[in-house]
Amino acid sequence: MKIAFIGIGNVGFAIANNLQKIGHQIIVATNNKNSDSVKNASQRNPEFEIKPVQDAVNECDIVFLATPFQANQTVLSGIKFNGKPLVDCTNPIGMGTKGLKHGLDSEKSGSEVVQELAQDAKVVKAFSVYGYENFIDSSFPKYNVKPAMLICGNDKDAKAKVSFLLEELGFTATDTGNLTQALHLEHMTLLWVKMVRVNGHHPNFVWAYLEK
Numbered sequence: 001m002k003i004a005f006i007g008i009g010n011v012g013f014a015i016a017n018n019l020q021k022i023g024h025q026i027i028v029a030t031n032n033k034n035s036d037s038v039k040n041a042s043q044r045n046p047e048f049e050i051k052p053v054q055d056a057v058n059e060c061d062i063v064f065l066a067t068p069f070q071a072n073q074t075v076l077s078g079i080k081f082n083g084k085p086l087v088d089c090t091n092p093i094g095m096g097t098k099g100l101k102h103g104l105d106s107e108k109s110g111s112e113v114v115q116e117l118a119q120d121a122k123v124v125k126a127f128s129v130y131g132y133e134n135f136i137d138s139s140f141p142k143y144n145v146k147p148a149m150l151i152c153g154n155d156k157d158a159k160a161k162v163s164f165l166l167e168e169l170g171f172t173a174t175d176t177g178n179l180t181q182a183l184h185l186e187h188m189t190l191l192w193v194k195m196v197r198v199n200g201h202h203p204n205f206v207w208a209y210l211e212k
């Protein structure tokens with residue numbers, strides 16, 4: 001597939017790099033070729049193409065959004081997605097008096113906001129419930145089970161495309177339902193972040209989906 005990345009920092013690069021290594025064509029979608037993350041990404045993987053955002057979106061089969069949540073209003077403004085899947089990896093994270101909290105006060109999910117900002121895209125929340133360390137390396141050779149990647153979205157075909165990529169990358173794609181489920185996934189992210197970044201759990205710990 002041709003896959004465009006808006007945002008090529010920790011998260012974007014880790015996913016794009018692994019997708020490129022298994023044969024996908026990666027386009028870094030940016031209107032600022034001189035940004036640090038874009039220069040860093042193309043040095044680390046010279047196979048990446050770099051194109052203006054709208055050109056990259058027009059050409060690709062699927063778009064990843066891996067930018068700071070607060071930047072999304074600016075980042076998504078004016079882009080025409082023409083019905084393409086948009087994988088929302090972003091998380092609204094806030095800081096309250098008791099520490100980490102949902103950045104939208106748990107009133108709605110960040111992914112529903114992304115869907116409002118990109119109305120002609122088919123938003124799928126994915127690659128959001130772990131730190132980027134698990135996107136660099138998703139293998140758990142000592143276990144006979146793959147890490148679960150919980151996803152959600154309103155469009156079946158878009159979720160199928162994202163699930164295909166997830167399985168190729170070594171995850172069990174777990175469809176949790178429509179986009180309103182994103183609020184619950186964002187709370188799972190907060191739990192993971194608190195456990196790892198604050199309480200010292202290992203950054204390569206993951207959730208598994210076991211079913212009888």
Ligand SMILES: NC(=O)c1ccc[n+]([C@@H]2O[C@H](COP(=O)([O-])OP(=O)(O)OC[C@H]3O[C@@H](n4cnc5c(N)ncnc54)[C@H](OP(=O)(O)O)[C@@H]3O)[C@@H](O)[C@H]2O)c1
Pocket residue numbers: 006007008009010011012032035036037038066067068069071074075089090091092093127128129130131132133
């Ligand atoms: N870090 C994690 O472990 C993790 C895991 C899962 C999900 N997430 C979520 O994924 C998203 C990205 O996180 P990250 O750690 O990859 O961040 P990061 O390393 O800071 O990378 C952010 C990327 O977004 C770009 N960007 C920032 N502001 C922009 C703007 N106004 N317009 C266009 N591009 C802009 C940056 O480009 P420049 O170089 O030009 O600034 C960079 O390419 C966040 O929403 C985060 O909550 C993070």
